[in-house]
Amino acid sequence: MRHEYNKLKIWVRARELNKDIYRISDVFPKEEKYGLTGQIRRASISIASNISEGSSYESQPTFRRYLDISLGSLCEVETQLFLALDVEYLDQMSFESILKKTDELKRMIIGFKKTIK
Secondary structure, three states, rough: OOHHHOOOHHHHHHHHHHHHHHHHOOOOHHHHHHOOHHHHHHHHHHHHHHHHHHHHHHHHHHHHHHHHHHHHHHHHHHHHHHHHHHOOOOOOOHHHHHHHHHHHHHHHHHHHHHHHH
């Protein structure tokens, strides 16, 4: 069974997170353009991209695998957010706000994955 990815709450939330990542990384130093800025943006794009790509397969195990990849990208984003905090590209309040969103999305993806047999 294929899913319409653009109607999945996890895909919508992943897009919202992606927007947030672009906004917060826009203030990172210019010398990070090809470093942390590029890496965190690519990882955040990968979350929604893997959800949509996986939804196109009729094989439920294949879709679950793409959701796993999406979770991996989400964890990568979280690690990069910690680094941004550590090097003071993010303040504590911004960090906590976006980390709350990543945690919520992670729980949503895991929960959705459990519904796919």
